Amino acid sequence: MQKKILIVDDQKGVRRLLEELFKKDDWIVNTAADGREAVSKVSEFQPDIILMDMKMPNINGLEASKQILAVHQDMSIIMMTAYGEMDVIKNALEAGVRKCVTKPFDIMNLKDIVNKLAGE
Amino acid sequence: MTFIEIIYGIIFQPASTLKYLSGSKPLVLAVIAFLFTALWNMIINMGLNNARGFTASLPEGYIGVYLFIGLLISLAVLAGSAAIYNLLGELIYKQANGRGILTCLAFGFVPGILEPPLQYALTLLNFNYLNISISIMAFLWVMTLQIVGIREALVIQTSQALLLFVLPWLIFVLLIVALVMLVGMMVPGII
Known part of the structure; x- marks a missing residue:
């Protein structure tokens, strides 16, 4: 069965x-261009993984x-951050x-x- | 993205296209585009020199050797620049993406393909006074694309990318000045 991924990035x-x-x-x-679009797409698209900027x-x-995890507790989200954002x-x-990937x-x-997380 | 989409993107959507290229890193395609641009520029410049009345001093049959050496030097400068920017990026900002920088620098050079034909056309039309402005515009365009390319490849701010871009040249100029001053001090009467 094909896996689904939602890519969220403004670029x-x-x-x-x-x-x-x-x-x-x-x-x-x-794909979604911002957080708001991502939140609105999750319920309909039902992704296995979300790649989130x-x-x-x-x-x-x-x-x-x-917001997504409050509704879908088991959702696998990978965050893409800039280098050095340790607090984030x-x-x-x-x-x-x-x-988190930098x-x-x-x-x-x-x-x-992503493949490793999808296989878990 | 296909090759045509990349070229279109470099011209009309440079930031997002360079972001794409810094991640996908199609190095072979980038080197081919760079070499084609460099080759095209050298050939048109030879015609331009003839149109301006500069007689070619190359012995007959050596044009191929001239072009080959020109391409090798261009490629060496490209690779060297990417290596230096990558090293400085790693040292200053702890961000490295050598292949991404090389790809972005190579594709950033592509709009420079427009400069020699425009200069050639202006020379043939006797608008020689416009040549310098065309050169400056082409230089600024390529330089801006390469700075944006470094920014996208290393995920840094524009000001940081600008600093990285000028730093090697600044160091080079400072070294030359220091060398001249040193020679001046060692040999009295030169300065």
């Missing part, structure tokens, strides 16, 4: 990159993750985010993390 280039990456691996991909307009990644990483993990990330490494 079009990142969304395009990750969309192509996971579509090649036969994932069903959906931290810094976004409207609702940031941490707040969106908290700590807060995200405490909020229930499963994993930018710039290696796409193969990110794919491994």
